[in-house]
Amino acid sequence: KRMELYNTHATLLSIDAIKDCLNNYSDPNEITWLITVSCTGMSAPGLDISIMQQLNLPNNIKRSSVNFMGCYAAIHALKMADNICRASQQEKVLIVCTELCTIHFQKSADMDSVASGLLFADGAAAVLVAGDNTAEGLQINNFYSEVALQGQEDMAWHLSGKGFLMRLSAYIPQLLKTGITPLLKNALDDAGYERKDITHWAIHPGGKKILETIERELELERKDVQVSYEVLRNYGNMSSPTILFVLKDIMQNLNGSESKIFAAAFGPGLTMETLILSHE
Numbered sequence: 001k002r003m004e005l006y007n008t009h010a011t012l013l014s015i016d017a018i019k020d021c022l023n024n025y026s027d028p029n030e031i032t033w034l035i036t037v038s039c040t041g042m043s044a045p046g047l048d049i050s051i052m053q054q055l056n057l058p059n060n061i062k063r064s065s066v067n068f069m070g071c072y073a074a075i076h077a078l079k080m081a082d083n084i085c086r087a088s089q090q091e092k093v094l095i096v097c098t099e100l101c102t103i104h105f106q107k108s109a110d111m112d113s114v115a116s117g118l119l120f121a122d123g124a125a126a127v128l129v130a131g132d133n134t135a136e137g138l139q140i141n142n143f144y145s146e147v148a149l150q151g152q153e154d155m156a157w158h159l160s161g162k163g164f165l166m167r168l169s170a171y172i173p174q175l176l177k178t179g180i181t182p183l184l185k186n187a188l189d190d191a192g193y194e195r196k197d198i199t200h201w202a203i204h205p206g207g208k209k210i211l212e213t214i215e216r217e218l219e220l221e222r223k224d225v226q227v228s229y230e231v232l233r234n235y236g237n238m239s240s241p242t243i244l245f246v247l248k249d250i251m252q253n254l255n256g257s258e259s260k261i262f263a264a265a266f267g268p269g270l271t272m273e274t275l276i277l278s279h280e
Contacts, residue, residue: 142276199260
């Protein structure tokens with residue numbers, strides 16, 4: 001029953017997100033690659049086929065799916081799209097992240113079920129990555145990721161006969177407390193940047209304690225991560241689309257000056273994915 005709900009509503013949410021993304025894009029038929037991202041439902045044929053049908057995309061469009069990676073999956077999909085576009089400047093890659101977290105609510109009083117029920121929400125977001133520079137938007141500069149293997153059991157997402165079951169440990173903020181500062185340094189070193197180069201911070205709002213921990217450990221001011229708090233308050237944690245909501249808000253409020261954005265998202269593993277973007 002849960003997957004029936006997913007198959008019905010995930011397509012509708014995805015189409016709305018894609019239409020919003022492509023609002024000013026002249027010809028969707030120029031899209032050469034479709035990447036669907038989700039951890040809350042799967043089927044075969046999948047969401048990618050449904051989107052192709054609904055949008056009348058070419059039947060020879062190239063397709064990939066990022067499944068079951070959780071909250072950091074959008075950055076992983078952007079990494080895939082970036083590699084595709086670097087290999088060929090003619091590529092135009094459409095990514096859509098769609099999650100229906102609420103269909104996995106459990107009638108249980110255990111802390112994992114209660115916490116996930118309070119925190120997670122439904123949502124979808126789409127982004128277009130192009131190999132050329134003809135469209136306005138953000139430029140992808142660099143990706144960097146690490147896995148804190150000691151956190152494998154602290155954030156997990158398991159299939160079961162009762163639905164998808166979430167494991168959320170209270171230890172996650174502590175893992176990020178010890179890991180976020182070296183992660184930032186390593187990400188900046190890998191990209192050849194310094195901290196002073198970063199003008200905006202796009203932090204995945206995995207929860208209030210996570211945001212407070214990162215704000216404190218990176219010595220950020222509340223205004224630096226205000227967008228993340230607002231997305232959490234207005235939409236909840238939607239898993240994979242959430243970081244795209246944060247980036248969209250930041251992008252829409254850039255004042256025209258040169259900007260560099262440090263984005264970070266976290267998920268099962270415990271995986272910490274980062275992305276640096278720029279706007280000139």
